[in-house]
Every structure is written in C-alpha cells, then in structure tokens.
Amino acid sequence: MSIDFTRHIVNPVLSKVIDARRSEHAKILDEIRKIIHDCEEKYGFSIYGGEVEKLAVFLMSSDFDH
DSSP states (O other): OOOIIIIIIHHHHHHHHHOOOOOHHHHHHHHHHHHHHHHHHTTOOSSSSTTTTHHHHHSSSSSOOO
C-alpha cells in the first residue's frame, strides 16, 4: 500500500506550525496543501515512486512563489 505524501508528511508538519482551528489559518493550510498536491507529479517528488529530494527543487521554483 502506498503512503500518501500530503496526508502522511505535509499535513502533520503543517499542523505543528499552523493553528487550523482559526479560520484564516485553515484557508492558508488548504492553499498550501493544494499547491503541494498540484506540483507533486510535475516535479516528481513523493515518498513512493518518486524522489523526495525533488521537493527541494519545487520549493526553490517559481511555482512555490504564490
């Protein structure tokens, strides 16, 4: 069974730094999740079938400059 990158890595980290109980923070959290999910295939980073190192390439790209 494959592990979902966003669910098992991104969400726990974001939950530690963003208070999802605050409505304005929940909107930010959703936007971050969407950006990462949308770029996962484009950049080829994931914890299965991809290269986690490519996450750094994504974070340095213009796609992360929202």
